[in-house]
Each structure stands twice: as C-alpha cells, then as structure tokens.
Amino acid sequence: MDNRLPHEKGFHVSWDQLHRDARALAWRLQGQGPGEAGAWRAVVAITRGGMAPAMIVARELDIRTVDTISVKSYHSSGGKADERREAEVLKSPDAALMGEGEGILIIDDLVDSGKTLELVRSLYPKAHVATVYAKPKGRPQVETFITEVSQDTWIFFPWDMALQYVKPYRGDD
C-alpha cells in the first residue's frame, strides 16, 4: 500500500523549491511549441500532482486554456511476485481541444515508472510531455524535465507534508 517504504532515500521538496523548479520548467518550454511563434495552445495537468506545476507553467507562459486529465494507477498481480503497475483514465480533457495533442503541453509533477505517461502519450501522441522531476525508468516518457533523482529515491511533495516539532538532538526527552 505505502510505496514510500522500499525507497532508500528521500528528496524533500518545499513549496519554494517547487515554485522555482516549475518556473524553470516554464522557461525551458517557452517558445518550444509548434509553428513559427513556438506558442502552446493549452496546458493539460495530470491530476492531482500535476496541477500545481501546471498552474505555475500556465502563469509564466501566459496560457489561459488549462484542462485536466485524471489518471489512476494501481498495482495488479497475477498471483506472482512481480507486480505490474497499470493505469486507467478516470476523466479525459476536452476532445475538441486535444486532437492528437499537437501544441498541447501536458504537465505532471514527476515521472517514476513511466506508466502514467505511457498511457497519456498513447492517447495524445503529438503532445509535449513535461515533468518537474524524473526518475531514470520513466525518463524516456518525458520530452522536458528539470531535475533527475535516482530510482530508489522517494520524492516528498509539499502538499503531502506538514511542519512538526522535532526534539532537540541532545535534549532530555
């Protein structure tokens, strides 16, 4: 159930860091769209993790058309030890807007195994897929990303965390 446990390392991302990295992603994507002007037609966020980065990218690139695709991924096992991740679309973006994805910027917070993006790319083969963070296994599924972490690293996002008291290192109790 808890995917975090087998991971050796933790990569903790603050709101401030996420804002900087999403801005860096926007700057990298600026002018990279199809056509002479290099403009993007729309931003599509993969919910839910892609929504905050997508908002920041849309703001930086002055893109007002923003849609969402909801993808649920789950583990399926055929009774064997090797569990396979499967993904399913729960909600699609506007079909007339999307076409095959040309000029559309699809944004997610990270790519891990690549299963989520594999499905999204199969639906919109002409879209440009970008994430803020990437792990090696999923890297071939993204055109643009900002920071790569190792496969055995779990990325902790600010919306999954809270500030809490920590005992002094040399305190009595």
Ligand SMILES: O=P(O)(O)OC[C@H]1O[C@H](OP(=O)(O)OP(=O)(O)O)[C@H](O)[C@@H]1O
């Ligand atoms: O490359 P993959 O192995 O498919 O994993 C990456 C996906 O997993 C997480 O989303 P999750 O499905 O946990 O849902 P959430 O965004 O709603 O938290 C993350 O936000 C990516 O969308």
Ligand code: HPA
């Ligand atoms: O490293 C991760 N962090 C948060 N959510 C995730 N979903 C897949 N991998 C990760």
Ligand SMILES: [Mg+2]
């Ligand atoms: Mg997600």
